[in-house]
Amino acid sequence: MISSHIGYYSLILGFILSISLLIYSVYCFKKNNTKINQNIFSILFLQFFTVIISFISLVYSFVISDFSNETVYNNSHTTKPIFYKISGTWGNHEGSLLLWLLVLTLFIFLFIVFSKKQPTKYRLLSIFFQQIIICGFFLFLLSTSNPFNFLFPVPNEGLGLNPILQDPALAIHPPILYLGYVGSSIIFSASLASLVQNNINSLWAIHIKKWIQIAWVFLTIGILLGSVWAYYELGWGGFWFWDPVENVSLMPWLCLTALLHTIIVLEKRSLLKSWTVILSIATFTLSMSGTFLVRSGILNSVHTFANDPKRGVFILLFLFGLILLSLILFFIYQDKENNSQKNFFLISKETSILINNWFMMYFLSVVLIGTIYPIFLEVLINEKISIGPPFFNKLLIPFLAIFLIFMSIGPKLKWIKDNFGRIKYLRIILFFICIITSFYLIKKTSSEILFTSVLGGAAVYLLFISIEDLFKKKYNTSQVISHFGFSLFILSILFNSLFSNEFSANMKVGQELSFKKDQIKFLKIKILEKENYKSVIANFEIIDEKENVISMYPEIRIYNQPNILTSEADIISSVFSDKFMVINLLKGEEIFNVRYQKKPFMIWIWISAFLISFGGILSLFKRN
Amino acid sequence: MYGKKVKLRLLFLSFIFLIIVLSIFLILKSLEENVVYFISPTEIKNLSEIDNSKRIRVGGMVKEETIKVSQNEISFVITDFKNEINVNYSGAIPNLFSEGKGVVAEGYLSDRSFLKAKKILAKHDENYMPPEVKEALENNK
Numbered sequence: 001m002i003s004s005h006i007g008y009y010s011l012i013l014g015f016i017l018s019i020s021l022l023i024y025s026v027y028c029f030k031k032n033n034t035k036i037n038q039n040i041f042s043i044l045f046l047q048f049f050t051v052i053i054s055f056i057s058l059v060y061s062f063v064i065s066d067f068s069n070e071t072v073y074n075n076s077h078t079t080k081p082i083f084y085k086i087s088g089t090w091g092n093h094e095g096s097l098l099l100w101l102l103v104l105t106l107f108i109f110l111f112i113v114f115s116k117k118q119p120t121k122y123r124l125l126s127i128f129f130q131q132i133i134i135c136g137f138f139l140f141l142l143s144t145s146n147p148f149n150f151l152f153p154v155p156n157e158g159l160g161l162n163p164i165l166q167d168p169a170l171a172i173h174p175p176i177l178y179l180g181y182v183g184s185s186i187i188f189s190a191s192l193a194s195l196v197q198n199n200i201n202s203l204w205a206i207h208i209k210k211w212i213q214i215a216w217v218f219l220t221i222g223i224l225l226g227s228v229w230a231y232y233e234l235g236w237g238g239f240w241f242w243d244p245v246e247n248v249s250l251m252p253w254l255c256l257t258a259l260l261h262t263i264i265v266l267e268k269r270s271l272l273k274s275w276t277v278i279l280s281i282a283t284f285t286l287s288m289s290g291t292f293l294v295r296s297g298i299l300n301s302v303h304t305f306a307n308d309p310k311r312g313v314f315i316l317l318f319l320f321g322l323i324l325l326s327l328i329l330f331f332i333y334q335d336k337e338n339n340s341q342k343n344f345f346l347i348s349k350e351t352s353i354l355i356n357n358w359f360m361m362y363f364l365s366v367v368l369i370g371t372i373y374p375i376f377l378e379v380l381i382n383e384k385i386s387i388g389p390p391f392f393n394k395l396l397i398p399f400l401a402i403f404l405i406f407m408s409i410g411p412k413l414k415w416i417k418d419n420f421g422r423i424k425y426l427r428i429i430l431f432f433i434c435i436i437t438s439f440y441l442i443k444k445t446s447s448e449i450l451f452t453s454v455l456g457g458a459a460v461y462l463l464f465i466s467i468e469d470l471f472k473k474k475y476n477t478s479q480v481i482s483h484f485g486f487s488l489f490i491l492s493i494l495f496n497s498l499f500s501n502e503f504s505a506n507m508k509v510g511q512e513l514s515f516k517k518d519q520i521k522f523l524k525i526k527i528l529e530k531e532n533y534k535s536v537i538a539n540f541e542i543i544d545e546k547e548n549v550i551s552m553y554p555e556i557r558i559y560n561q562p563n564i565l566t567s568e569a570d571i572i573s574s575v576f577s578d579k580f581m582v583i584n585l586l587k588g589e590e591i592f593n594v595r596y597q598k599k600p601f602m603i604w605i606w607i608s609a610f611l612i613s614f615g616g617i618l619s620l621f622k623r624n
Numbered sequence: 625m626y627g628k629k630v631k632l633r634l635l636f637l638s639f640i641f642l643i644i645v646l647s648i649f650l651i652l653k654s655l656e657e658n659v660v661y662f663i664s665p666t667e668i669k670n671l672s673e674i675d676n677s678k679r680i681r682v683g684g685m686v687k688e689e690t691i692k693v694s695q696n697e698i699s700f701v702i703t704d705f706k707n708e709i710n711v712n713y714s715g716a717i718p719n720l721f722s723e724g725k726g727v728v729a730e731g732y733l734s735d736r737s738f739l740k741a742k743k744i745l746a747k748h749d750e751n752y753m754p755p756e757v758k759e760a761l762e763n764n765k
Binding site: 391 | 647721
């Protein structure tokens with residue numbers, strides 16, 4: 001009761017501080033001070049403080065199960081384990097927005113603390129733009145999704161958290177992803193400020209690069225965690241479904257990855273200034289629209305949770321306002337003197353980075369069209385459609401192969417001007433060996449041999465090139481690790497999709513079936529009563545061709561509040577292959593729907609995705 | 625005449641333009657081929673002709689007392705309370721699949737009253753109903 005009051009009023013206080021910061025930063029800007037006023041630091045810190053108080057009081061309400069709070073009532077239950085009571089705080093709409101706000105205020109505070117070497121006016125403007133965003137989020141929270149609404153009479157018991165969200169990976173997935181999204185807001189504010197101040201140069205690039213890397217690392221890990229969760233919790237045996245909700249997190253990632261590369265050109269060569277700004281704006285816009293699309297219920301997704309469409313209108317208007325503002329600023333302050341002609345040679349590192357950007361933009365537009373086309377069609381002619389994985393695979397895979405080839409050549413080129421004379425013929429031979437080998441490897445399995453073998457070959461080639469570079473030390477370690485990770489990533493996905501096997505059947509206890517060379521025996525089921533669910537654990541025995549006996553224990557959990565079934569897959573991971581088994585109740589509790597999959601190189605997908613982000617982490621600690 | 629630089633630039637611009645047009649064409653074409661339409665049982669009844677090679681989604685409620693299970697297959701009836709369609713499926717089913725609950729089946733029509741499903745769609749929330757199902761049900765009330 002009291003904690004909700006504290007939380008609510010400290011939110012209002014934070015909002016007032018936000019408005020005062022908006023005014024105060026303009027006032028300081030006009031006064032032409034050489035240093036930032038100490039008051040600004042204090043207000044920024046105070047603002048962060050109010051939001052964290054508000055956040056803690058919400059967490060507290062969840063922990064003590066204070067059902068006079070509507071959010072707690074809707075998303076919690078007394079029998080829920082304490083860990084999920086806490087993670088339930090951001091497992092819902094209101095709480096997750098409060099988390100957004102918390103990260104927003106934290107980041108702007110850190111940004112101002114760590115940008116002391118930058119011009120004062122630029123920093124003031126960054127605060128100004130960031131506060132516009134923060135202000136919008138405060139308004140959004142207070143007007144349409146207040147996490148501190150009261151309920152009267154106070155219910156005795158809450159509705160509970162959706163059981164599939166009761167998972168450790170999903171407890172940390174949203175905060176990490178938000179750190180990535182919000183990191184892009186800082187880049188957005190900073191590049192607008194820099195644009196207005198006509199301050200886009202190498203020095204600025206060095207300073208903002210760290211923030212881009214931070215946002216990129218968090219976004220990458222955030223997406224990875226979501227995907228890991230989908231793999232073992234949803235029980236579909238896959239890790240990426242081209243589902244709209246997944247796509248909206250991938251779009252800012254593609255954009256941010258393009259920016260991550262472009263910023264190096266800006267740093268080293270002072271080129272592509274406007275393009276950098278456009279990418280910064282686009283990244284943030286895509287992050288925001290991601291939130292909008294997920295939260296508004298517009299997306300027709302299997303991930304969708306029941307929600308309120310009114311909220312969507314607010315975010316849409318807010319988003320529209322921000323885009324308009326940034327576009328107006330862009331056209332007014334855009335660097336008029338056209339210097340893109342200055343020494344831009346065809347064969348150079350900057351061209352290769354530009355090529356990277358072109359590919360990223362192509363990937364982005366494919367994902368974007370695949371995601372929003374159904375929405376448009378529904379609004380325009382009321383036709384309901386969905387777009388499945390074949391669309392994305394068909395459009396992405398051929399280009400991915402070419403992309404990989406450029407990826408192995410690009411980093412080797414010199415800045416400014418290079419020539420073909422340095423090409424080693426050994427490399428070309430190696431490249432063709434890679435393609436031919438993968439052709440013979442893949443020949444028997446795939447229907448589209450040409451594309452997959454070129455893709456596989458290109459990935460192997462990149463793998464070799466990166467390993468070679470790793471031992472040379474002359475190259476940029478973080479870049480090589482990320483590119484190495486990427487080639488491994490593509491290879492694991494390729495082999496995973498080509499060599500996966502699936503078996504599904506409806507089985508009774510005691511039944512025995514064979515699948516390829518394996519024998520699958522359904523031995524018994526065991527029923528256990530847990531704190532907030534009933535668990536049905538099945539015991540299977542799998543005997544493979546070498547007579548190895550493996551026991552697997554897939555589980556069904558029947559949660560009591562809310563009354564939902566979830567399947568907990570049993571996964572046995574090894575270096576080369578994952579065994580994945582999931583069961584489901586059919587009619588009654590006698591016959592079970594059993595799905596057994598062998599998924600090669602599954603663990604390498606996670607490892608390589610981590611390697612990609614690890615390259616980013618390494619570059620964070622590198623000194624300029 | 626124009627200078628060499630301008631000419632080069634023009635060439636470059638038209639090249640970019642060509643690439644953009646080409647990729648948009650590619651995307652749209654592939655879109656056309658890979659789109660899955662959502663249809664309710666009533667709409668299937670009213671179709672003038674059926675295309676066996678086109679993948680579709682059918683949504684509605686699983687009719688009570690209609691789920692039949694054999695070793696390799698399950699069959700059930702999807703209803704929108706006006707018309708019905710028989711569905712045949714072999715494969716893994718999602719968590720919340722049960723009689724009297726909403727369902728979306730994706731697959732190919734054999735005839736007007738029979739769907740061979742390739743996929744049964746999952747949901748995350750017991751109260752959540754796919755928007756298509758909700759609308760299809762509301763339209764038929």
